[in-house]
Amino acid sequence: xxxxGSLARAMLKGFFRDxxxxxxxxxxxxxxxxxxxxxxxxxxxxxxxxxxxxxxAVLDDVPKDARAYVDESLDITRSSDLAAAVVKVRKGxxxxxxxxxxxxxxxxxxQADQVKAGQVQGxxxxxxxxxxxxxxxxxxxxxxxxxxxxxxxxxxxxxxxxGLLGWAIASGATFGAAANLVVWRRNGLLRRLRLAPIPTSxxxxxxxxxxxxxxxxxxxxxLAVGMVLFGLKLTGSWPxxxxxxxxxxxxxxxxxxxxxxxxxxxxAAIGMANFVVLPMAFLSGSFFPLDGAPRWISAVGTxxxxxxxxxxxxxxxxxxxxxxAALLPVAFLLVFAVVVSAIASRVFRWDD
Amino acid sequence: xxxxxxxxxxxMAYDDVRAVDGVSFTVAPGEFFGLLGPNGAGKTTTLEMIxxxxxxxxxxxxxxxxxxxxxxxxxxxxxxxQLQSSSFFDRLTAREQxxxxxxxxxxAAGRTDEMLEQFGLVDKxxxxxxxxxxxxxxRLSIACALIHDPDVVFLDExxxxxxxxxxxxxxxxxxxINDSGRTVVLTTHYMDEAEALCxxxxxxxAGRILELDTPAxxxxxxxxxxxxxxxxxxxxxxxxxxxxxxxxxxxxxxALTITTRDPSRVLTELASRDALDGLSVKGASLEDxxxxxxxxxxxx
Ligand SMILES: Nc1ncnc2c1ncn2[C@@H]1O[C@H](COP(=O)(O)OP(=O)(O)OP(=O)(O)O)[C@@H](O)[C@H]1O
Ligand SMILES: [Mg+2]
Numbered sequence: 001x002x003x004x005g006s007l008a009r010a011m012l013k014g015f016f017r018d019x020x021x022x023x024x025x026x027x028x029x030x031x032x033x034x035x036x037x038x039x040x041x042x043x044x045x046x047x048x049x050x051x052x053x054x055x056x057a058v059l060d061d062v063p064k065d066a067r068a069y070v071d072e073s074l075d076i077t078r079s080s081d082l083a084a085a086v087v088k089v090r091k092g093x094x095x096x097x098x099x100x101x102x103x104x105x106x107x108x109x110x111q112a113d114q115v116k117a118g119q120v121q122g123x124x125x126x127x128x129x130x131x132x133x134x135x136x137x138x139x140x141x142x143x144x145x146x147x148x149x150x151x152x153x154x155x156x157x158x159x160x161x162x163g164l165l166g167w168a169i170a171s172g173a174t175f176g177a178a179a180n181l182v183v184w185r186r187n188g189l190l191r192r193l194r195l196a197p198i199p200t201s202x203x204x205x206x207x208x209x210x211x212x213x214x215x216x217x218x219x220x221x222x223l224a225v226g227m228v229l230f231g232l233k234l235t236g237s238w239p240x241x242x243x244x245x246x247x248x249x250x251x252x253x254x255x256x257x258x259x260x261x262x263x264x265x266x267x268a269a270i271g272m273a274n275f276v277v278l279p280m281a282f283l284s285g286s287f288f289p290l291d292g293a294p295r296w297i298s299a300v301g302t303x304x305x306x307x308x309x310x311x312x313x314x315x316x317x318x319x320x321x322x323x324x325a326a327l328l329p330v331a332f333l334l335v336f337a338v339v340v341s342a343i344a345s346r347v348f349r350w351d352d
Numbered sequence: 353x354x355x356x357x358x359x360x361x362x363x364m365a366y367d368d369v370r371a372v373d374g375v376s377f378t379v380a381p382g383e384f385f386g387l388l389g390p391n392g393a394g395k396t397t398t399l400e401m402i403x404x405x406x407x408x409x410x411x412x413x414x415x416x417x418x419x420x421x422x423x424x425x426x427x428x429x430x431x432x433x434q435l436q437s438s439s440f441f442d443r444l445t446a447r448e449q450x451x452x453x454x455x456x457x458x459x460a461a462g463r464t465d466e467m468l469e470q471f472g473l474v475d476k477x478x479x480x481x482x483x484x485x486x487x488x489x490x491r492l493s494i495a496c497a498l499i500h501d502p503d504v505v506f507l508d509e510x511x512x513x514x515x516x517x518x519x520x521x522x523x524x525x526x527x528x529i530n531d532s533g534r535t536v537v538l539t540t541h542y543m544d545e546a547e548a549l550c551x552x553x554x555x556x557x558a559g560r561i562l563e564l565d566t567p568a569x570x571x572x573x574x575x576x577x578x579x580x581x582x583x584x585x586x587x588x589x590x591x592x593x594x595x596x597x598x599x600x601x602x603x604x605x606x607a608l609t610i611t612t613r614d615p616s617r618v619l620t621e622l623a624s625r626d627a628l629d630g631l632s633v634k635g636a637s638l639e640d641x642x643x644x645x646x647x648x649x650x651x652x
Contacts, residue, residue: 006455010441010448017443017480188439191405195433196456197425350405 003198007206011180015214024175026218029168030225032287036160037230047075048120051085053099058131066130073123096120157230159289162313165222166248167286169215170306171277173249176211177256178269186265190350208253215249216242235320241313244326247333248309252277254340255305261347280306308332353533354381355430355504357402361411364397371397373559374411379537384530386546387539388638389556390646395539396436396508398556402537403433403506415504429457432502436509438493440481446492447477450499457500467495470525472518486513494522498529505529507538511545523549543638553638557646567638574644576636578615581607582622583630595621607632 001009015021052059062070077094079085085097086108095116096109107124109117133140184190193203219241226232255276256269263269281287283300284307290297301307312329315321357379364372372394379385387395400406402413404420404427413420418427440449450464468474471491476484484492490513497505510526511519526549530536540546546553547567554564563570577599587608592601597617598610607630612618615633622628 001455003456003458006452010444010452013444013448014442183442187442188435188437189441192433192435192439193456194423195403195405195428195431196453197428198456 003196004202004206004209007198007203008209011206011210012213015176015210021176021179025168025172025214026221029164029171029218030221032167033161033164033222033225034229036164037157037226047073048095048116048123049093050074050076050120051079051088051094051097052076053079053082053085053097056098056100056105058100058105058127059098062127063134066127070123070127073119098124157226157232158318159314160287161222161226161232162317163284163286163310165219166284166306166310166313167277167281168218168222169245169248170252170281170309171273172214172218173211173252174256174259174273174277175270176214177207177253178260178263178273179256179266180207181257181260182263182266182269185260185349185352188351194350208250211249211253212246215245219245234317237316237321237323237325240316240323240326243330244309244312244316244333247330247337248305250337251305251309251333251340254337254344258340258344258347261344261349264352277306280304283307284310286310305333305336353503354383355416355535356381357385357416357504357535357537358414359398359402359411360413362398362401362408362413363410364394364401364406365409370559372401372408375556375559375561376411377554377561377564379535381535382530382533383535384526384549384551385535385537386550386553387537387556388541388543388546388553388642389539390541393556393646394559395556399506399508399537399539403431404428429500430503432497432500432505434494434497434505434507434510438489440489440492440496443480443482445478445480446473446484446488449481449492449496453496454499459500463499467499471495472521487515487518490514491518491522494525498525502534504535505537507536509539509541511540511542519545543642547638555642555645562645563641570641571636571638574636574641575613576640576644577611577613578636579634580610580612580615580618580622581630581632581634582610582627584608586629587622587625587627591625591627597621 059070059076082097082099085094088094089097089108089110092110092112095113096107098108099106105124105128107120109120111117181190184193194200223232223234227234256273259272259276260269263272283290283297284304285301286306290301308329312326315325316323319325359378360376362372362375363370375394375398377385387398389395397406401408402415402420404413404423407421415427415431418424420427420431441452444452447464447468450467451461454461454463468477471494473488473492473495476488481489481492490510494507494510497507505526507526511522514522523545526536526538530549536549538549550567552564552566553570554561555570556562563573565573584603584605584607587595589601589603589608592598592603592608592610595610595618597612597614599613600611602609602611610618615635619633622631
């Protein structure tokens with residue numbers, strides 16, 4: 001086996017035998033995926049639970065064509081006890097109580113779940129309106145059709161899989177490089193390798209290859225879990241995540257190398273890496289979209305490598321853009337990697 | 353095969369100490385050379401400059417004509433190095449460490465088993481290095497240094513942490529290596545080790561070489577008296593004092609000790625009196641030379 005190959009193999013074995021590293025670079029981000037996937041899938045699919053007290057004309061005599069709409073969004077149970085029904089809503093066991101008093105329809109809801117509250121109010125406003133229209137006997141003048149601009153298959157999982165994957169790759173590459181550098185410097189292995197008849201580049205390239213391999217494993221596991229558990233669907237140019245992932249790994253490795261060169265202990269290196277990666281993940285929209293965020297946040301984002309990685313992956317993986325959408329992010333990440341590596345090589349030490 | 357080494361006026365100063373302060377010596381091809389000295393004497397620093405880990409602040413090192421700090425692969429392939437603190441790849445087994453180091457020197461895979469065998473680590477081959485005992489780690493570290501059959505070997509306190517068996521076994525290994533014409537340079541605190549192994553010894557203290565010679569010449573140069581002990585009661589104190597050549601006589605609980613600078617005369621006389629019960633003769637050792645040169649104070 002070549003020196004490069006044997007170093008890479010030694011590093012890979014070291015990684016896969018390190019339970020903590022495995023947990024934090026693979027299982028931990030995956031927990032977020034499952035958590036987010038679980039939360040948002042449930043919310044999108046569930047119906048509002050309605051308790052109907054007494055007869056309600058607009059619900060009981062819904063015209064045939066509107067019946068389907070009502071069944072799709074409301075889950076109606078009947079009760080004769082108004083007070084008990086209101087208590088249930090207050091406790092969160094039901095979303096609203098509906099009753100009719102003369103010609104007035106009354107909806108009692110809880111604001112605790114804002115999404116459900118909006119859904120219930122909107123649905124009943126529409127029902128009342130169409131009932132009013134039906135009473136006038138006129139044919140509706142305007143009609144409404146809706147269509148999503150994204151791929152038809154788009155569900156919430158599509159939005160955060162790329163962001164969470166970006167965060168996972170960023171932490172994996174940063175922590176891997178930082179910890180590796182500090183540990184090997186402290187136990188003297190760097191010095192020992194320096195006396196072996198191999199170029200320094202063989203050591204660096206072996207670490208790069210290992211980090212890229214780890215990023216690929218992360219991506220495969222992420223996409224598999226997203227697809228199997230949550231119905232993630234990839235769009236046409238998704239293979240572009242490979243160059244994105246390689247460039248991203250290089251960019252974050254360079255941050256890790258810088259942290260590992262400055263830090264004296266493994267704890268300090270990990271603290272430093274955390275200090276950089278975690279805020280960056282928030283500012284780059286890894287955990288939630290930044291559409292409503294103030295302008296300065298998106299301004300900061302334009303210089304953050306993770307933002308470019310996330311955007312590139314979002315565009316090619318789920319937004320259905322062509323492969324060209326990955327070019328700018330890849331270029332940015334590579335330039336970032338070169339600049340930060342150059343700084344890291346200036347503060348690099350073989351021993352402490 | 354053997355490689356010659358020249359160190360000339362080596363200096364390495366840190367903020368407040370001159371760790372190495374003008375060290376010069378040569379090691380002939382095939383020589384077994386020892387660096388001896390108390391803690392902090394500058395042995396490791398000297399060795400690191402010779403290996404090429406540190407560039408001397410002034411002075412120069414040549415190994416077979418190469419300047420080691422340039423890290424030329426042709427030279428590095430011929431050098432085997434064991435550093436003072438063993439350094440291994442994290443979470444690899446003993447066998448995997450040897451395989452990995454072997455691959456760095458492009459050694460055929462079979463060498464790993466030879467080394468495990470030679471260093472008594474066959475039973476521990478599949479244990480991770482984190483789980484090895486201190487002495488086992490030390491043996492593995494030396495095995496990793498020797499895996500590519502180097503022409504010149506640098507060992508920094510190779511027998512620290514070894515039990516007596518392992519120490520003697522390592523001596524045998526090192527003697528075999530040296531007998532086949534390879535150059536060996538080691539540092540040690542153990543005088544018996546230097547006496548048993550080294551062709552020449554440099555005694556260092558405070559960054560300088562105090563003496564450099566063969567162990568025998570160093571001991572001779574000390575001109576220390578020989579102590580001859582007998583079982584108590586073999587000879588009366590007065591009779592012992594009367595022995596020709598005896599400088600000093602002391603009667604202890606367990607032995608009667610005669611100190612002399614003319615041991616052959618004293619021994620002949622004792623033999624003629626048939627007074628040789630429990631005889632033991634102790635000459636000066638390298639340890640005496642060492643203490644004489646470096647004093648008994650603790651070092652930094
Ligand atoms: N990186 C460093 N910075 C400052 N001082 C150092 C450094 N390395 C070594 N020294 C000092 O240089 C002196 C020589 O150290 P060195 O390690 O060469 O001693 P040594 O003879 O190998 O000792 P030992 O027998 O304990 O291994 C010591 O006083 C040590 O404190
Ligand atoms: Mg030392």
